Amino acid sequence: MEKELRFSTRAKNYPASGIxxxxxxxxxxxxxxxxxxxxTVGEPNFDxxxxxxxxxxxxIDDGQTHYCPNAGMPQLREAIAKKYQPYWNGYTxxxxxxxxxxxxxxxxxxxxxxxxxxxxxxxxxxxxxxxGQAEMIGAVAAPVPTYEExxxxxxxxxxxxxxxxxxxxxxxxxxxxxxxxVLSKEDVLAIAEIVRKHDLWVLSDEPYDAIVYDGSRPFSxxxxxxxxxxxxxxxxxSKTYAMTGWRVGYLLAxxxxxxxxxxxLQEGVASCVSTFSQVAATEALKSTECVxxxxxxxxxxxxxxxxxxxxxxxxxxxxxxxxxxAFANIKAFGKSSQEFAEELLEKIHVVxxxxxxxxxxxxxxxxLVFANSDENLKEAVQRIxxxxxxxxxxxx
Numbered sequence: 001m002e003k004e005l006r007f008s009t010r011a012k013n014y015p016a017s018g019i020x021x022x023x024x025x026x027x028x029x030x031x032x033x034x035x036x037x038x039x040t041v042g043e044p045n046f047d048x049x050x051x052x053x054x055x056x057x058x059x060i061d062d063g064q065t066h067y068c069p070n071a072g073m074p075q076l077r078e079a080i081a082k083k084y085q086p087y088w089n090g091y092t093x094x095x096x097x098x099x100x101x102x103x104x105x106x107x108x109x110x111x112x113x114x115x116x117x118x119x120x121x122x123x124x125x126x127x128x129x130x131x132g133q134a135e136m137i138g139a140v141a142a143p144v145p146t147y148e149e150x151x152x153x154x155x156x157x158x159x160x161x162x163x164x165x166x167x168x169x170x171x172x173x174x175x176x177x178x179x180x181x182v183l184s185k186e187d188v189l190a191i192a193e194i195v196r197k198h199d200l201w202v203l204s205d206e207p208y209d210a211i212v213y214d215g216s217r218p219f220s221x222x223x224x225x226x227x228x229x230x231x232x233x234x235x236x237x238s239k240t241y242a243m244t245g246w247r248v249g250y251l252l253a254x255x256x257x258x259x260x261x262x263x264x265l266q267e268g269v270a271s272c273v274s275t276f277s278q279v280a281a282t283e284a285l286k287s288t289e290c291v292x293x294x295x296x297x298x299x300x301x302x303x304x305x306x307x308x309x310x311x312x313x314x315x316x317x318x319x320x321x322x323x324x325x326a327f328a329n330i331k332a333f334g335k336s337s338q339e340f341a342e343e344l345l346e347k348i349h350v351v352x353x354x355x356x357x358x359x360x361x362x363x364x365x366x367x368l369v370f371a372n373s374d375e376n377l378k379e380a381v382q383r384i385x386x387x388x389x390x391x392x393x394x395x396x
Contacts, residue, residue, distance in 0.1 A: 049241065071260075099270075120134055123152075127177045
């Protein structure tokens with residue numbers, strides 16, 4: 001008999017990942033088949049640029065392998081503050097904390113600002129770990145529905161409807177995972193008025209801010225002077241500089257005292273981010289040439305995937321304004337997103353993530369990642385097209 005494992009209530013309640021479910025299913029099929037095309041992994045398919053890797057190697061050779069201040073190395077914090085001074089010229093290194101990816105920055109922010117039972121509003125669909133992070137500190141992530149008719153952009157009217165007496169914060173994610181939505185300046189200003197009116201905290205999760213298309217520019221709520229003292233900005237080097245495995249993120253707080261307190265929390269969670277990784281991140285900020293090239297490649301790949309699937313009967317997909325995700329409407333097939341995702345995996349070995357993994361509003365959609373090679377994207381489109389023609393001949 002298998003021994004019963006005794007977990008805490010918090011561990012028992014931690015939400016299961018719908019994304020991980022598809023990963024696990026794909027792993028089972030990969031044992032039998034060697035032609036899997038995985039459009040699931042939310043990371044760049046580029047290697048970290050060489051100039052960044054060389055900086056890390058040099059840092060290791062120079063002995064940069066020891067502890068640093070909990071809040072991070074001063075030179076990196078200064079470089080990040082300078083980057084954000086166009087938002088507010090008052091940002092200094094003391095407004096910046098270096099975290100283990102943006103994920104830890106979000107966690108530290110919630111730990112510092114929210115009490116048990118407090119609610120934080122999140123977009124629906126959204127990155128599912130938002131729910132788990134709130135759960136871990138005893139808070140509640142409450143969904144705000146976003147709609148295809150508004151290009152999945154969170155609307156102030158829906159935020160207002162979602163408010164309760166327990167609402168303390170709102171989490172914005174623009175550009176958004178999984179929908180690719182980019183909030184307009186008008187969207188942000190309308191939400192900012194609700195923040196001011198109800199005295200809410202804002203956690204603005206912005207790791208895709210450099211990956212935008214068609215001349216779009218994300219407008220950060222940190223750029224709204226009237227509520228800047230309510231706003232924490234979260235970001236990382238993972239997506240912009242293809243550094244997912246380096247685990248270097250950061251947060252900017254409106255007052256230096258928040259950084260002092262969160263550095264204390266950091267001491268108990270991770271102590272500090274590895275020093276040579278921070279040296280590499282500092283070097284990364286000295287150039288955007290590699291970012292420009294990656295975004296050009298993402299733009300081409302976005303069009304290959306989205307134009308391709310829009311030509312398939314039953315599929316409908318908005319052009320993503322940002323990120324490297326396509327969020328395709330598959331409601332015409334009359335199946336749940338989980339069922340249809342598993343069908344594509346089983347029948348044609350194309351792995352996608354069901355929209356339901358990202359919240360109630362994701363049902364009837366699939367998330368496909370176009371951070372992949374041109375060849376793989378074209379092959380995936382061709383397989384889906386051929387399969388739909390054969391399995392759903394009456395689909396229009």
